[in-house]
Amino acid sequence: MDAASDAELVSRCRAGDQAAWEALVDRYGRYVHAIVARVYRLDPHDAEDVFQEVFARVFERLDTLRDGDALRPWIAQTARNCAVDSLRRSGREVPVDDVPDAVDDALARLDEALTVHAALDRLSPECHEILDRFFCRDESYRTIGTELELPSGTIASRIARCLARLRDVIDPRETEEGRKPESSASGGQVGQR
Amino acid sequence: MTTPEERIAELLRALPAPPAGWAEAAKELPGVRRELDTILERIERDERFRERAVADLEAMLRTEGVEPTPVVVAHLRRRLET
Numbered sequence: 001m002d003a004a005s006d007a008e009l010v011s012r013c014r015a016g017d018q019a020a021w022e023a024l025v026d027r028y029g030r031y032v033h034a035i036v037a038r039v040y041r042l043d044p045h046d047a048e049d050v051f052q053e054v055f056a057r058v059f060e061r062l063d064t065l066r067d068g069d070a071l072r073p074w075i076a077q078t079a080r081n082c083a084v085d086s087l088r089r090s091g092r093e094v095p096v097d098d099v100p101d102a103v104d105d106a107l108a109r110l111d112e113a114l115t116v117h118a119a120l121d122r123l124s125p126e127c128h129e130i131l132d133r134f135f136c137r138d139e140s141y142r143t144i145g146t147e148l149e150l151p152s153g154t155i156a157s158r159i160a161r162c163l164a165r166l167r168d169v170i171d172p173r174e175t176e177e178g179r180k181p182e183s184s185a186s187g188g189q190v191g192q193r
Numbered sequence: 194m195t196t197p198e199e200r201i202a203e204l205l206r207a208l209p210a211p212p213a214g215w216a217e218a219a220k221e222l223p224g225v226r227r228e229l230d231t232i233l234e235r236i237e238r239d240e241r242f243r244e245r246a247v248a249d250l251e252a253m254l255r256t257e258g259v260e261p262t263p264v265v266v267a268h269l270r271r272r273l274e275t
Contacts, residue, residue: 016223018223021220021222021223022220025216025219025220026216029210029211029215029216029219030208030209030210030211031208032211033208033209033210033211033215034207034208034209038207044212048212048215049263049264051211051215051219052215052218052219052262052263052264053263053264053267055219055222056222056264056267056268059222059223059226060226060268109204109207110207110208112204113204113205113207113208114208116201116204116205117204117205117208120205131205132205135202135205135206136205136206136208136209136210137209137210138206138209160198163198163201163202164198166201167197167198167201170201171197
């Protein structure tokens, strides 16, 4: 994943850098997907159309974004607008319009999730992969074990260890202020699939 | 009481990857846009081509070798209206 800041990515995209555009889509693809599919609960077909529409608008209007560091809220607002337009076009109720606080709360949670997800890039490739497979791709121990050639008995402990490392990356103070006993960071809360 | 690890796990689960192909299609937008710009230029200078586009945009795109996805069609319609 490209480690450039949002402002740098925006600047490179404006200069026609295809790799920067791909990095932007990689960085925000999950976020936009979560907004349209989870917050607004569009059906899969509409969600895909809206997903593409959001990135088309972002691409077309990137020159109008004054502050490249405001990319994330700008994308969120674009996704909101596109999702609401889609719901209106389909004649479906727009329940979230009636409770904007609920949408704001859901988006705040996604912002936090995006920060956690970005921290995955600061882990070893092995930790990144196993956490991504288990939590984001919802793969079972069996699948992970087969794909990564790991004995299934070691997967839970490896996930727990990588999760603890991710916690340290996100908030090193947790470690300094007193790490919990290893048992509390073991596979107990991971939940086997 | 939720442990920090549980909270992190919950947040990781909140952002699953989009279905296969979605991000790849979005990544191709710059290339698609270049193709559309070429088509738009032709529409501007070729009246018969413009008539074909207005009559059946999707068919015209297929003839030109461009997949008429909803995004491509919407983009072109917007540009045709301006």
